[in-house]
Amino acid sequence: MDAVTGQTDAAQANTPNVIEMRKVCTRFGTHSVHTDLDLDVRRGEIFAIVGGSGSGKSTLLREMIMLHRPSSGSIKILGADLQTISEEEAMILRQRWGVMFQHGGLFGTLNVLDNIGLPLREHTRLDDTLINELAAWKLTLSGLKPETGLQYPPELSGGMLKRASLARALAFDPELLFLDEPTAGLDPGGAGGIDTLVRTLHDLYRSTIVIITHDLDLLWQVTDRVAVLGEGKVVGLGSMMELSQMDHPIIRGYFDGPRGRTAQEQAQKLNKE
């Protein structure tokens, strides 16, 4: 176990899974989103969750980060059971993960640098200069120019907002990083940049990364394993290569479209090189 991810936590060191979901059911009124859903995410992998609109990807993410409680079932994150977790433990857990929101979720009244420094300013007693220096570094790490730090979120483009949001998610060097639609709404160049960025961050922090996405290129380029959601369950689980061999109609829908084929050919070409 390496130095960064090896937190002094005996309970979790024993289990290789960072996320364990068991028999999770989610209902909104009479409408059932998840029925007995099981899902494991292993330490250190880049894991993606895919599925059509309305398949409950976003709800699943919200349940993992304690924004929504499932109707029944158990969720364990970094060894902590979310059903029985105390307020204090939840606070610590929140400092061990980072979340990048689809539309940034940056605070409009703070400039980008203050947004990135906010988690540290809120939860530690580090001095202001240090926090600003760290924030400026995280900013460049996520591929933004230093000048961007002094701008306010409404002045930024969609791609810059995502990167700034990612920089904020990195505040505590998270063991677990959630990315919600990191490439949605970006031009191909910007999306490609995110692919590289995700891999760089994974190398640097060795975090486990959970991505919610539709982007086939991102799936082929960076993920270790992918879970396909459908009918309220995980209908397919495995590497993209394995998934492309499976017969389930929902999975075929992902791979058989013209876009699916192009992305696959592209990825195979890259792998050969």
Added chain:
Amino acid sequence: MQTPLIPADIAQPDPGLFVLTGSWTARAVGDVDRKLVSMSAADAAEVVIDGSHLDTIDSVGVWILQRQLKKIRDKGVSIRLLDWSSHSQKLMEIVEEQIAVPLLQTPQISLLEKIGRKGEAVWKDTFSLLSFIGEAALAFVRIVAHPMRWRVRPTLKYIQIAGFDALPIVGLTSFLLGIVVAYQGADQLRHYGANIFVVDLVGFSMLREFSPLITAIIIAGRSGSAYAAQIGTMVVTEEIDAMRTIGIEPIDLLVLPKIIALAVALPLLTVFSDVTGVLGGMIMARSQLDIGFNEFLVRFGSEIHLPALLIGVGKAFVFAFIIVIIGCYQGFRTKGNADSVGRQTTRSVVQSIFIVIVLDSLFSVIFSMLDL
């Protein structure tokens, strides 16, 4: 479930050796920074950083460490890492490069420049308000020229929302205001045996001043803010842009019907406010000063003449323009986010009430010069 983290610490057994222990992470780094700053490697030619006792180190810890090491390095002392995991070593290298990059500072603005910028902003703001009024006037001219393009339905809807629906609140407020005015007057007038003058007091003050003012203030808070919020939200959701591309002038659809509606509704509301206000005064006059309804109304008819009513209604007509123009203008000024919608809405209410009161006092001066 979670064992507590061992706080970060550092020891210097001899000048050239730093031993790190504990967790050098954001959560456990504590005051080690202060301890670190006091440490120097005065006489050593090389400093060895022993990482073998380190539990874990993250970018905060690395940054704190590198900050001090930079000072040591600048004195010409070389630094060697001992027993560091390859991964932490990589982090150290990246931070070592990064820490040399100076922090970008927010440019400082001098007081004079601040005043200048503020002045420029106010000037531009005034100018764009004037051009917005101009645009609205042009749109009005277009509609007069082509009455077919007048949007009747929205206009009627706005009359209902801003006028009819506001009757209860305007009526109640004016009624209470009439009571207050009569009550305050009654006390003074009784001393002089001039009870009957309460009719003049209530009549003139309500018709000329209070009714138009209180109605305008209520409508500015009620409808002016709604206009700003509606248009502001439409700007944020790009509905205004969509309208322009389809070929609908936003001013035609969103501003003109409101102006026409309020120009009709506000004077009518003011008359209603006159009635309930005087009614309040009448009830107070009977209970406090023994002036019967009949006596009150006879005196009212002989003393209060038409100009008093017309002046009040005329003012309301002007206030209607102010409220709609300011509300819509602030709505169109919204930029980008939800925060801005709130700000512009607040601004619309504050500005329109302020301008209404300023104008009202101007009117008082002008009317007294004209002996009206």
